[in-house]
Amino acid sequence: MVSKNEVTTEKTYIEGVRINFLYIDKYSFGKAWYMPETKIPYSMLRYITVGKAIFIIDGKEVVVEKNQIIYLPRGCVLSCHALGNTFSFTSIRFNMSVSYEGGDFLRDYYQMPEVLDDKGEKEYFDKIYQAIHSEGAERIFLVRGYLELLIGKIIGREGKCEGQIEREVTGEGDIKIEQMDQRIRHVVDFMVLHPTENYTTARLCDMAGLGETRFRKLFKEQTGKSPGEYLRDMRMTVAGRRLLLSSESISDIAYSVGYEDVNFFIRVFKKHFGVTPNQYRKISKE
Numbered sequence: 001m002v003s004k005n006e007v008t009t010e011k012t013y014i015e016g017v018r019i020n021f022l023y024i025d026k027y028s029f030g031k032a033w034y035m036p037e038t039k040i041p042y043s044m045l046r047y048i049t050v051g052k053a054i055f056i057i058d059g060k061e062v063v064v065e066k067n068q069i070i071y072l073p074r075g076c077v078l079s080c081h082a083l084g085n086t087f088s089f090t091s092i093r094f095n096m097s098v099s100y101e102g103g104d105f106l107r108d109y110y111q112m113p114e115v116l117d118d119k120g121e122k123e124y125f126d127k128i129y130q131a132i133h134s135e136g137a138e139r140i141f142l143v144r145g146y147l148e149l150l151i152g153k154i155i156g157r158e159g160k161c162e163g164q165i166e167r168e169v170t171g172e173g174d175i176k177i178e179q180m181d182q183r184i185r186h187v188v189d190f191m192v193l194h195p196t197e198n199y200t201t202a203r204l205c206d207m208a209g210l211g212e213t214r215f216r217k218l219f220k221e222q223t224g225k226s227p228g229e230y231l232r233d234m235r236m237t238v239a240g241r242r243l244l245l246s247s248e249s250i251s252d253i254a255y256s257v258g259y260e261d262v263n264f265f266i267r268v269f270k271k272h273f274g275v276t277p278n279q280y281r282k283i284s285k286e
Helices: 004-009 105-110 122-132 139-156 162-170 182-193 201-208 212-223 227-245 250-256 262-273 277-283
Strands: 019-030 034-039 043-050 052-057 060-065 068-072 077-082 086-096 115-117
Touching: 019 122, 019 139, 019 227, 043 060, 043 122, 043 139, 052 068, 060 068, 086 122, 086 139, 086 227, 105 139, 122 139, 182 201, 182 212, 182 227, 201 212, 212 227, 227 250, 227 262, 227 277, 250 262, 250 277, 262 277
Parallel strands: none
Antiparallel strands: 019 086, 034 077, 043 068, 043 086, 052 060, 052 077, 068 115
16 A cells, blocks of 8 residues: 555556455345444445435445446545345446555545446446356456446546546656556566565566666666565455455465464554454454
């Protein structure tokens, strides 16, 4: 995680931003449904399929109903309750590779709307749900693709131009964002595909073909994070996904993402998400 000031002053390139899918499921509740105030440790998109409810997001009351989509950014304080006899929705949980205290990347730079009416977005919710419950080896690639299409379609409705976003992110009005250096892209892609491997600075420098000083400087410029921070965030994403999609024990998940000390893993997880692994799992069921 970086500060908002760092996001706006460093060259954090748009093409380096990644959307990490965590979980999707369908929920149906009666009129007594109530979710107590909770700080949400991931971002969510919810498609309302039946009924109406009140969502209170950071103290602001929002009414949502059938055929509407609500966006809930990571870190918001949320409570909600149903207004009718039945309330049903499909919920997608995900994380962005860029985050900072006091703001939200999609909302701040892409004008991600809080609530919007469906204009074809339900198709992508359905496709993501179908893909994640299929047995094919390609399912995770389909899920990622459909999620990016869904978010792209939503922010595309707001009409904000790419050049405007680039200027805001760099904070340097007339400087055009460059392509990510292919040496850093190679390292980032490998880390994304192999988040549980053990990495040393020497190994990463060798992969990039750069000296340590140059590698660290270039990596931070183009991702907004140090290599260690980037790897930690990737491991937390994998751990979060496993907590939601499996019944594995906390210790097994910790070991699987490269942490031999479970207590240390829990401390890192809580610092990253704001809740313990057990609380993270519990929130997903509410």
